Amino acid sequence: MKAILVGFGFIGRSLVKALASKLELIKRFHPGFKLIGVATRQGYLLDDNLDLAALKEASKISDYPGRLHEAPALELIEASGADVLFEATPTNVVDGQPGLAHMEAAIRAGMHVVTSNKGPLVVAYRRLMELAARRGVEVKFEATVAGAVPLFSLVSSSLKGDEVKRVYGILNSTTNYILSRMHFDNVSFEAALREAKERGIAERDPSNDIEGIDAACKLVIIANAIMNRDAKIQDVERTGISKVTREAVGLARKAGCAIKLIASASEVLTVRPRLVPLNHPLCVHGTLNAVCLETDLAKRLIIIGPGAGEETVSAMINDLLSLPSRGG
Amino acid sequence: MKAILVGFGFIGRSLVKALASKLELIKRFHPGFKLIGVATRQGYLLDDNLDLAALKEASKISDYPGRLHEAPALELIEASGADVLFEATPTNVVDGQPGLAHMEAAIRAGMHVVTSNKGPLVVAYRRLMELAARRGVEVKFEATVAGAVPLFSLVSSSLKGDEVKRVYGILNSTTNYILSRMHFDNVSFEAALREAKERGIAERDPSNDIEGIDAACKLVIIANAIMNRDAKIQDVERTGISKVTREAVGLARKAGCAIKLIASASEVLTVRPRLVPLNHPLCVHGTLNAVCLETDLAKRLIIIGPGAGEETVSAMINDLLSLPSRGG
Numbered sequence: 263m264k265a266i267l268v269g270f271g272f273i274g275r276s277l278v279k280a281l282a283s284k285l286e287l288i289k290r291f292h293p294g295f296k297l298i299g300v301a302t303r304q305g306y307l308l309d310d311n312l313d314l315a316a317l318k319e320a321s322k323i324s325d326y327p328g329r330l331h332e333a334p335a336l337e338l339i340e341a342s343g344a345d346v347l348f349e350a351t352p353t354n355v356v357d358g359q360p361g362l363a364h365m366e367a368a369i370r371a372g373m374h375v376v377t378s379n380k381g382p383l384v385v386a387y388r389r390l391m392e393l394a395a396r397r398g399v400e401v402k403f404e405a406t407v408a409g410a411v412p413l414f415s416l417v418s419s420s421l422k423g424d425e426v427k428r429v430y431g432i433l434n435s436t437t438n439y440i441l442s443r444m445h446f447d448n449v450s451f452e453a454a455l456r457e458a459k460e461r462g463i464a465e466r467d468p469s470n471d472i473e474g475i476d477a478a479c480k481l482v483i484i485a486n487a488i489m490n491r492d493a494k495i496q497d498v499e500r501t502g503i504s505k506v507t508r509e510a511v512g513l514a515r516k517a518g519c520a521i522k523l524i525a526s527a528s529e530v531l532t533v534r535p536r537l538v539p540l541n542h543p544l545c546v547h548g549t550l551n552a553v554c555l556e557t558d559l560a561k562r563l564i565i566i567g568p569g570a571g572e573e574t575v576s577a578m579i580n581d582l583l584s585l586p587s588r589g590g
Numbered sequence: 591m592k593a594i595l596v597g598f599g600f601i602g603r604s605l606v607k608a609l610a611s612k613l614e615l616i617k618r619f620h621p622g623f624k625l626i627g628v629a630t631r632q633g634y635l636l637d638d639n640l641d642l643a644a645l646k647e648a649s650k651i652s653d654y655p656g657r658l659h660e661a662p663a664l665e666l667i668e669a670s671g672a673d674v675l676f677e678a679t680p681t682n683v684v685d686g687q688p689g690l691a692h693m694e695a696a697i698r699a700g701m702h703v704v705t706s707n708k709g710p711l712v713v714a715y716r717r718l719m720e721l722a723a724r725r726g727v728e729v730k731f732e733a734t735v736a737g738a739v740p741l742f743s744l745v746s747s748s749l750k751g752d753e754v755k756r757v758y759g760i761l762n763s764t765t766n767y768i769l770s771r772m773h774f775d776n777v778s779f780e781a782a783l784r785e786a787k788e789r790g791i792a793e794r795d796p797s798n799d800i801e802g803i804d805a806a807c808k809l810v811i812i813a814n815a816i817m818n819r820d821a822k823i824q825d826v827e828r829t830g831i832s833k834v835t836r837e838a839v840g841l842a843r844k845a846g847c848a849i850k851l852i853a854s855a856s857e858v859l860t861v862r863p864r865l866v867p868l869n870h871p872l873c874v875h876g877t878l879n880a881v882c883l884e885t886d887l888a889k890r891l892i893i894i895g896p897g898a899g900e901e902t903v904s905a906m907i908n909d910l911l912s913l914p915s916r917g918g
Contacts (some may be wrong), residue, residue, distance in 0.1 A: 280887060284751055291750070410888035412748035420740035420749035423612055423617070423907035543894045545880065546871045559608060559904035560738035564894040566871045576887035579751035 263292035263587070264300035266308075268335045268364050269350030273378045273405070274300070276394040276572040277348060280579050291583045299342045300326075301335035308338055335360070339367045346585060348578065349377035353468045355470075355479050355495060358385035362510035365401070369393050376581040378574060384479045384495055387486040402581035403487070407480040408433055408551040410573035411565050414512050414578060417488050424557035426488055430526035431544055431553035433480040435569035436464045436471035437503050437523045441535075442547040444511045445520045451506055463549060473502035474533040476521060481525040481533060489527060499551065501534040520545055591915070594627035594636075594670045595680030596663045598651050601706045601733070602628070604900040605676060607906050610819055611641040627670045629652075636666055663688070667695045674913060676906065677705040680822035683798075683807050683823060687715035688837050693729070697721050706902060712807045712823055715814040730909035731815070735808040736761055737880040738901035739893050740753040740908060745816050745883065751763035752885035754816055758854035758883035761808040763897035764792045764799035765831050765851045769863075770875040772839045773848045779834055793879060801830035802851060802861040809853040809861060813890040817855060829862040838873045848873055 265281075267274055278299060281288065281297055290293045297307040300323050307328050320326045331337070339347060347368035351361045362382040365375050369390070377383070382390060382405055394401045404414050408431075432438050436458055443454040455472065458464035470476050478498040485493040503523050514521045519537040522545065526532050538545045541566045546552045551569030556562055567573070593609075595602055609616065609625055616623045627636040635656050648654045659665070667675060675696035679689045690710040693703050696757050697718070705711070710718060711731055722729045730743050736759075745754060759764050764786055771782040783800065786792035798804050806826040813821040831851050843851045847865040850873065854860050866873045872891045874880045879897030884890055895901070 282750075284887075287751065337798075411891065412744065412888075415748035416740065416744055419912075420743035420908060421904070422614065422911040423608075424904055444723070540868070543871070545879070547869055550871065552871070557904070559612075559901065559907060560740075561896055561904075562791055563903050564740065566887055566892040566894070570877045573887065573889045576749070576752055576889075579887060580748060583750040 263295045263346060264298045264342070264344040265295065265346045265348060266301070266338060266344040267297060267348040267350060268301045268339070269352070269379070270300055270302045271350065271352070272572070273574060274348075275318070275321070276349040277350060277575045277578055278314060279318045280575040282318050284579055285314065288579070288582065289354055292585070292587050298344060299338050302337045305330045305332040306335060306338040307331070308342060334527070335364055336367050339364060340371060344373055346376060346582065348375040349375060349379045349382070351379055353379050353381040353479065355381055355475065358382040362386060363390070365390060366393065369397050369399055369401070370395055372398045372399060374585050376400045376578050376585075377401070377403050378405045378578060380479045380483060383483050383486070387483065387574050388492050400585055403483065404577035404581050404586065405574045407483055408553055409435070409567060409569040409571065410576045411551055411553060411567040411569070412577060413484070413553050413565065414487055415580060415584070416565060418554070421555070421557060421560065424559045426555055428526070428556040429484050429488055429527040429553065430524055432546060432551050433525045433553070434471055434474070434477040434523060435549035435551060436468065437474075437571070438547065439463050439549050440472070441503060441511070441521055441523065444506070444508060445515060446547070448508065448512065449507050451504065468503050472504050474500045477523060477533045478524040481527050481531050485527045485531055493531060498531040498533055500532070502586065503535055508536055591623045591674060592626045592670070592672040593623065593674045593676060594629070594666060594672040595625060595676040595678060596629045597680075597707070598628055598630045599678065599680065600900070601902060602653050602676070602678040603646070603649070604903045605678060605906055606642060607646045608903040610646050612907055613642065616907070616910065620913070620915050626672060626796055627666050629666045633658045633660040634666040635659070636670060636735070663692055664695050664904055667692060667701075668699060668844070672701055674702040674704060674910065677703060677707045677710070681709040681807065683706050683709055683712050683803065686710040687786060687803045690714060692719065693718060697725050697727055698762055700725055700727060702727045702913050703729045704710065704906050704913075705729070705731050706906060708807045709735045711811050713816070715811065716820050728913055730912065731811065732905035732909050733902045736881055737763070737895060738904045739881060739895040739897070740905060741812070741893065742815055743908065743912070744893060749768050749883070749885060749888065752887045754883055754885050756856040756884040757816055757855070757881065758852055760801070760850055760874060760879050761853045761881070761897070762799055762805040762851060763807070763877035763879060765795065765802075766875065766879070767791050767877050768800070769831060769834065769839070770834060770849065773843060774875070776836065776840065778836050779832065803829045804818070805851060805853040809855055809859050813855045813859055821859060821916040825905070826859040826861055828860070833864055834863050838882050859901055884916060
């Protein structure tokens with residue numbers, strides 16, 4: 263199995279490290295597995311003997327001692343003859359690009375896709391899945407929601423007998439960090455946001471997180487993948503956390519609750535700040551994510567884990583291992 | 591696929607209800623699925639046209655309008671020609687019987703086994719798994735640990751790329767109920783235990799739960815199944831909760847903690863009361879169970895759910911659906 267990677271930011275580089283450290287294990291599932299190409303906006307590397315050890319030391323692909331083709335990622339996808347594309351470019355929720363074009367090209371070329379990029383799934387979930395089904399390939403996206411939490415795999419592998427009625431939880435790490443700081447340290451929203459930016463938890467333009475857009479994107483993917491909807495981001499009723507005051511957090515605290523940004527998928531899709539009792543298992547803090555599944559048999563299961571960071575590659579490695587093997 | 595059930599207590603009867611309600615779904619995985627026999631200490635029913643609708647109304651099998659064979663379950667197992675045995679007799683951790691004999695007979699007869707009974711796995715995990723491997727059948731036991739929480743399925747299906755370093759958590763509902771009552775309502779151990787008995791959460795002889803034996807059994811299964819050990823119950827360092835005083839619980843509360851009976855499998859296997867910060871995601875209350883998996887990639891995942899009750903049949907149904915299909 264030959265793989266290519268598009269995107270060499272934090273997730274892409276973390277993935278390369280994990281591929282290097284897990285190579286023996288991966289080869290047990292996919293004999294002959296190797297990464298043969300990496301693309302960024304700089305250009306791409308394509309080499310049947312790409313050296314993972316050297317690549318994982320590179321902070322950008324031009325650091326790698328090999329020929330850099332100054333051409334777009336689409337050229338790599340079409341020229342590589344790979345079996346799987348790792349899509350790790352940044353999420354764009356407006357039109358899903360450039361990830362959407364990468365994924366469509368890969369699927370048309372008969373590749374499986376493992377993505378950490380939400381954009382294409384938010385914009386075109388059904389279209390991508392139908393295209394993949396026609397081409398007989400799989401699109402795996404565990405890393406797009408709740409970081410390392412294996413939510414989709416849990417539902418499809420471990421709850422085959424259960425009907426999922428509702429999915430809700432904390433799906434955005436940045437807002438959970440901010441709300442946790444406000445709750446435990448009695449700071450204002452502005453101070454908590456400033457600190458989150460300083461620590462690299464919030465982006466310079468944090469509006470995607472604090473306005474609930476990121477959580478809404480994840481909710482759209484959950485609704486489509488778990489509840490068989492054809493939801494779009496416009497279907498989500500959304501309120502962010504920028505109007506949550508120190509006073510409101512204090513009142514919640516006195517009532518034995520915390521204010522959390524809860525995304526919920528049932529008949530309707532909502533993202534909004536809600537009071538959650540401190541003793542509720544969903545009430546996790548810091549950058550943790552937590553997802554509750556309400557089902558007919560198991561009733562209520564909750565899964566908690568790191569919502570972002572290098573742990574996310576756990577989801578991508580497991581997605582890779584779950585692909586049907588194609589031999590050497 | 592033909593199935594038989596041994597044990598018609600709470601779990602057995604709940605399973606029959608779930609089989610009835612999920613029959614269409616089950617047949618999609620296992621065409622021609624039917625339950626053809628049920629055994630208890632009273633005797634057994636064996637009927638190729640067993641009526642699930644009538645059976646689920648029965649509180650004991652002699653209520654069912656059919657011929658009751660006054661003979662042991664082993665006779666049903668050997669005479670039935672079934673493809674799968676549901677083993678739902680009570681756990682016996684001394685010698686695993688009668689469940690162990692049932693499971694061995696079923697495996698020798700070429701049946702898969704889906705069990706909610708911990709005893710045989712605690713006493714003879716390796717032997718049973720080797721016997722099953724030789725016969726080409728599977729032994730599934732999701733229901734034995736943490737009720738509806740799909741722990742084993744999560745590890746084997748969703749974390750194939752992760753190395754599990756440590757597993758720990760709250761594995762016994764009765765003690766968690768008692769400790770939660772002591773924590774929130776400031777009652778004594780004796781008062782909380784009395785109430786748990788009245789509510790049917792603790793058994794009349796509660797020593798298996800309160801001395802940590804039940805949690806230790808589950809830990810042995812975790813160590814063997816997830817960490818590839820050959821552990822026995824004697825390998826678990828075990829302290830129960832009967833010496834946890836109201837004063838100790840009060841001091842923990844003041845320190846922002848709760849006392850929880852934590853089972854932990856790493857290099858060593860321990861069950862003992864520990865202080866857990868109230869904000870820790872493992873700190874769940876009432877009859878909930880919570881399991882933390884520490885792995886190399888995902889770092890720390892926690893899964894929470896009902897530790898007992900009819901929800902447990904979610905695990906048995908999923909085990910059934912995970913068996914390889916044998917057609918009609």
